[in-house]
Amino acid sequence: MSAVSVLEQRAPRINKALHHYTTDPDLPLGQHAYQSPLRDERLAAWLGAALGILFTVCFLTGLFDHIQQHPLTWLPVPRRPLWLFRVTQGVHVACGIALMPVLIAKLWLVWPRLVSLPPFRKVADVVERVGLFALVGGGIFMVFTGIANIAQWYPWRFSFEASHYAVAWITMGGLIAHLGAKWTITRRSLRRRSRRPGLAEAAVGAGGPLVAEGQHDGLTRRGFLVTVGSASGILTLTTVGQTLRLFRRLAVLAPRAPGSGPQGHPVNRSAANAGVLASSASPDYRLTVAGRVLTPLSLSLDDLASFPSHEATLPIACVEGWSYTARWRGIRLRDLLHAAGAPADAAVHVISLEQHSPYSVSYVNHFQAHDIDTLLATHLDGKVLDPDHGYPLRLIGPDRPGVTQTKWVTSVVVL
Amino acid sequence: MVIFWGLRDLLHHHIDTRPPETARFFVAGAVINDGFFIPVVLLLGIALARVVPGRWRAYVQAGLIIAGCLALFTYPEVRDYAHILHNPTSLPYNYTEHLLAVILVVWIGIAALAVVRTRPSRAKRRGGR
Numbered sequence: 001m002s003a004v005s006v007l008e009q010r011a012p013r014i015n016k017a018l019h020h021y022t023t024d025p026d027l028p029l030g031q032h033a034y035q036s037p038l039r040d041e042r043l044a045a046w047l048g049a050a051l052g053i054l055f056t057v058c059f060l061t062g063l064f065d066h067i068q069q070h071p072l073t074w075l076p077v078p079r080r081p082l083w084l085f086r087v088t089q090g091v092h093v094a095c096g097i098a099l100m101p102v103l104i105a106k107l108w109l110v111w112p113r114l115v116s117l118p119p120f121r122k123v124a125d126v127v128e129r130v131g132l133f134a135l136v137g138g139g140i141f142m143v144f145t146g147i148a149n150i151a152q153w154y155p156w157r158f159s160f161e162a163s164h165y166a167v168a169w170i171t172m173g174g175l176i177a178h179l180g181a182k183w184t185i186t187r188r189s190l191r192r193r194s195r196r197p198g199l200a201e202a203a204v205g206a207g208g209p210l211v212a213e214g215q216h217d218g219l220t221r222r223g224f225l226v227t228v229g230s231a232s233g234i235l236t237l238t239t240v241g242q243t244l245r246l247f248r249r250l251a252v253l254a255p256r257a258p259g260s261g262p263q264g265h266p267v268n269r270s271a272a273n274a275g276v277l278a279s280s281a282s283p284d285y286r287l288t289v290a291g292r293v294l295t296p297l298s299l300s301l302d303d304l305a306s307f308p309s310h311e312a313t314l315p316i317a318c319v320e321g322w323s324y325t326a327r328w329r330g331i332r333l334r335d336l337l338h339a340a341g342a343p344a345d346a347a348v349h350v351i352s353l354e355q356h357s358p359y360s361v362s363y364v365n366h367f368q369a370h371d372i373d374t375l376l377a378t379h380l381d382g383k384v385l386d387p388d389h390g391y392p393l394r395l396i397g398p399d400r401p402g403v404t405q406t407k408w409v410t411s412v413v414v415l
Numbered sequence: 416m417v418i419f420w421g422l423r424d425l426l427h428h429h430i431d432t433r434p435p436e437t438a439r440f441f442v443a444g445a446v447i448n449d450g451f452f453i454p455v456v457l458l459l460g461i462a463l464a465r466v467v468p469g470r471w472r473a474y475v476q477a478g479l480i481i482a483g484c485l486a487l488f489t490y491p492e493v494r495d496y497a498h499i500l501h502n503p504t505s506l507p508y509n510y511t512e513h514l515l516a517v518i519l520v521v522w523i524g525i526a527a528l529a530v531v532r533t534r535p536s537r538a539k540r541r542g543g544r
C-alpha cells in the first residue's frame with residue numbers, strides 16, 4: 001500500500017490539506033490553493049524575460065568593473081571615453097535596484113512550484129531544481145548584497161567585492177540553465193496572444209474554472225505588470241540622480257546626495273577613517289618615485305610645486321553607482337616618470353599613506369601612466385584638495401573606478 | 416560550467432570570500448524568501464481579499480506592492496546602518512521622511528486613478544438623465 005493510500009485512510013484531513021496546499025508539477029501554476037488569476041504562464045514569461053535582461057546587463061557591467069579593479073596585463077582597459085566607467089557602473093547599480101521588484105514578483109508567482117508533490121519524477125527534474133536553487137539563491141544574494149553595499153551596510157564578514165563577483169557567475173550559470181529548461185515554454189508564452197476567455201467560455205482548470213481577464217476582483221495581469229514596472233521605475237527615479245544630474249532633485253532615496261560633502265563632493269572614505277590625518281599634513285611628507293628608474297626621487301611639496309601643473313576635467317565614479325565630474329589640477333604622472341628616467345612603456349603602482357586597505361595600492365598600466373590627463377592632483381575645482389579628498393596628492397585618471405583613484409599618494413613605484 | 420567557475424572563484428579566493436559565510440547568506444536568502452517572506456505575502460493577500468471591497472482591491476494591491484518595494488529598498492537607509500563608518504556624506508538625508516513622502520505621493524496618484532476610473536462615464540450619465 002502506498003504512503004498516499006495509507007495517509008488517505010488513516011489521516012484523511014491531513015491528506016486533504018496536503019493535497020490542497022501542494023501542487024502537481026505537471027499542471028498549470030494556478031491550481032489547488034493558489035487560484036490567483038495572476039498565476040499565469042505568460043506573466044511568468046514576461047517577468048522572466050525582464051529578469052534575464054536585467055541580470056545579464058548587471059553581469060556584463062559588473063564584469064567590466066571587475067576588470068577595471070583587477071587589471072589583466074593582456075587586456076588593457078580603455079582610457080576613452082572618459083565617462084565609460086561612470087556610465088557602466090551607473091547602469092550596473094540602476095539595473096540592480098530596478099531588478100528588486102521584478103525578482104520579488106517572479107518569486108511570488110512561481111512559488112507554488114516549490115511545494116510540488118512529488119518534488120521530482122525524473123533525473124531532469126533534480127537537475128532543474130539544482131539550477132533553480134543556484135538562480136534563486138544567487139539572485140536574492142546579489143540583490144541583497146548589492147543594495148546593502150550601496151547603503152554601506154555590511155552584516156557579513158566576507159569581502160563584498162569578492163563574494164559578489166563569485167556568486168554572479170553562479171547566478172548566471174543558474175540563469176542559463178533555467179533559460180535552457182524554459183526556452184520552449186517562454187517562446188510560446190511570449191508569442192501567443194494571451195488567452196482571455198470571455199464570460200461565455202467556461203474553461204475549467206485543475207482547481208476550478210479559469211477566470212476571464214478583467215472579470216475578477218483585484219489586479220489584472222496587465223495591471224500587475226504595470227504595478228511591478230512602476231515600482232522599478234519609482235525606485236530608479238528616486239535614486240539615479242546620484243549620478244545623472246538631470247534627476248538630481250528627485251534622488252530623495254539615493255544613498256548619496258550630489259553636492260554634499262567637502263568641496264561640494266561626496267567621499268567614500270574620510271582621512272580620519274583612513275588614519276592619515278597626521279601623516280598627510282606632516283611637514284616631513286615626501287612623494288617617492290622608485291622602482292625601475294634611473295634616478296629615484298624623493299620630493300617635498302615645495303619640490304612638487306616646481307613641476308608644471310595641468311588641468312583636467314574628469315569624473316570620479318564610485319563602484320556604488322554615484323559619481324560627479326570635477327576640475328582637477330596637478331602634475332602629470334608622465335612628467336614625474338620622465339624626471340625619474342622611467343622607461344617609456346612603464347606601468348606603475350601608486351601607493352597611499354593609508355595602510356591595511358585593499359585599495360592602498362592601485363595599478364596604472366603604461367597607457368594610463370603616460371596619458372596627458374592622468375594627474376597627481378593637488379587641487380579640486382580650483383581649491384587645494386581637502387584631506388578627505390586626498391590631500392596632499394590624489395591620483396586621478398580617465399575611465400578609472402573611484403577606488404583606484406588613490407588618495408593620499410605617497411609613492412609611485414615603476415614596474 | 417559557469418556555475419563551477421563561480422564556485423572555483425569562491426574557493427580560490429577563500430580568504431576574501433569566506434566560503435562558509437557566503438554560503439550561509441546564499442542559502443539563508445532562499446530559505447527566508449521561500450519559507451517566510453512569500454508565505455507572509457500570500458497570507459496578506461488572503462487578508463486583503465477579505466477586508467477590501469472588490470472594486471477597490473486592485474488599487475490597494477498596487478499601492479501595497481509599490482510601498483512594500485520602497486520600504487524594503489530603503490530599510491538599511493532608514494536604519495542608518497552606515498553611521499558607524501562616520502562618513503557624513505553617506506546617507507545624508509532623513510530617509511524615514513523621504514520614504515513616507517514618496518509613499519504618500521504614490522498613494523495620492525493611485526487614489527486619483529481610482530477616482531477617475533471608477534467614475535461613471537459621461538455617456539452613461541447622459542443616458543441616465
